[in-house]
Amino acid sequence: MYEEIDSEKLRVNLNARLKSLHDLYSGDLISKSTLSSQLLELIASREAKTFWDLTMKKDITARRMLTMLEDPDKWKKDSSSPEEERQMVLKKRLADVFFSDEDSYDFILEMLLDTANLPHFESIVYSRNGKSSLKKSGAKLSVLD
Numbered sequence: 001m002y003e004e005i006d007s008e009k010l011r012v013n014l015n016a017r018l019k020s021l022h023d024l025y026s027g028d029l030i031s032k033s034t035l036s037s038q039l040l041e042l043i044a045s046r047e048a049k050t051f052w053d054l055t056m057k058k059d060i061t062a063r064r065m066l067t068m069l070e071d072p073d074k075w076k077k078d079s080s081s082p083e084e085e086r087q088m089v090l091k092k093r094l095a096d097v098f099f100s101d102e103d104s105y106d107f108i109l110e111m112l113l114d115t116a117n118l119p120h121f122e123s124i125v126y127s128r129n130g131k132s133s134l135k136k137s138g139a140k141l142s143v144l145d
Contacts, residue, residue: 010051015105036091043116044125079120090121
């Protein structure tokens with residue numbers, strides 16, 4: 001499925017988008033709230049999902065365990081947050097990663113994708129891309145039933 005896709009080209013494109021967001025924010029053209037929303041849109045894009053699948057998904061269990069072990073309190077707080085607050089928590093985590101002291105967009109991209117693919121956030125990210133929503137539809141009944 002991904003044989004003809006160049007992961008390095010995806011990385012370059014995603015890093016360019018991160019740099020553009022950085023330039024917009026540092027130029028005071030967008031707010032922190034808009035930035036975090038745009039980061040969510042970026043990681044929910046088909047391009048980011050494809051990059052994740054090609055380069056990082058095979059290590060998903062190890063990545064999740066490492067994240068949990070690095071900061072168990074944050075993991076517990078995030079995973080136990082109410083469902084209706086999770087999107088705001090996710091946006092805050094994405095902004096925190098973006099504003100980290102790391103200079104490499106490669107590392108920031110990797111950390112953003114790791115955050116997006118945590119079990120308590122991935123449904124928020126990937127339901128945005130046209131995949132099935134978490135909302136259950138009720139039974140369809142006819143008036144004649």
